[in-house]
Amino acid sequence: MMNSGKKGFSLLELLVVIGIIGILVSIGTVAYRSAQERARDSRRRQDVDAVGKALEQYYADNLSYPASGDCSGYETYFAGNIPSDPVTGTSYVQGGDCAVDGSAFCVCAELEAEGAGNAYEKAAGSTCSWSGAGSQDYYCVQSLQ
Numbered sequence: 001m002m003n004s005g006k007k008g009f010s011l012l013e014l015l016v017v018i019g020i021i022g023i024l025v026s027i028g029t030v031a032y033r034s035a036q037e038r039a040r041d042s043r044r045r046q047d048v049d050a051v052g053k054a055l056e057q058y059y060a061d062n063l064s065y066p067a068s069g070d071c072s073g074y075e076t077y078f079a080g081n082i083p084s085d086p087v088t089g090t091s092y093v094q095g096g097d098c099a100v101d102g103s104a105f106c107v108c109a110e111l112e113a114e115g116a117g118n119a120y121e122k123a124a125g126s127t128c129s130w131s132g133a134g135s136q137d138y139y140c141v142q143s144l145q
Contacts, residue, residue: 037112040086044109045139047083051092051107052141054078055100059145065105071098085109108140 009017054077059065066073071093075082084091092098098107114137 034113041111041113041139043086044111047085047092048107048109048139048141050078050083051098052105055105055107056144059143064102065100065143065145067100067102071100071105071107104143104145106140106142108138111137111139113137 051071054074055065055071057077058074075093082091082093092107092109099105
C-alpha cells in the first residue's frame with residue numbers, strides 16, 4: 001500500500017458538500033417563510049373574528065351597530081387591546097378594513113397566502129366593499145343580524 005502523505009478533502013469534495021448545504025439552507029428558508037405567513041394569516045383571522053364578535057356584542061346591547069363609518073365606538077367590548085395587523089400595525093377598526101352603517105358591518109383583512117381566504121375583492125356598492133390592490137385573498141366577517 002502506498003501512502004502519499006496527503007490528508008484532507010479534495011476541492012471537488014468540498015464544493016459538493018458546500019452545494020448540498022446551500023440547497024438545504026434554501027429549502028429551510030422557504031419553509032420557514034411560508035410558516036411565518038400562515039401564522040400571521042391565522043392571527044389576522046382570529047383578530048377579524050374578535051372584531052366581529054365585539055360588534056355583535058355592541059348590537060346586543062344597543063340594538064344597532066355603531067353608526068360611524070370606520071367601526072369606532074365599541075372599543076370597550078374588547079377584552080384587551082384593539083386588534084391590529086401583525087405586519088403593518090394598522091388597526092382593523094380604523095382605516096379601510098371595517099365598514100359599518102348602523103344596520104350592518106363588514107370587517108376584512110388581506111391575507112399573505114393566496115387561496116387562504118374566504119373572499120376575493122368585494123363588489124363595489126355593497127356593505128362589504130374592499131378597495132385593495134393585487135390578487136391576494138381576503139378574510140371577511142359580516143354582520144349576523
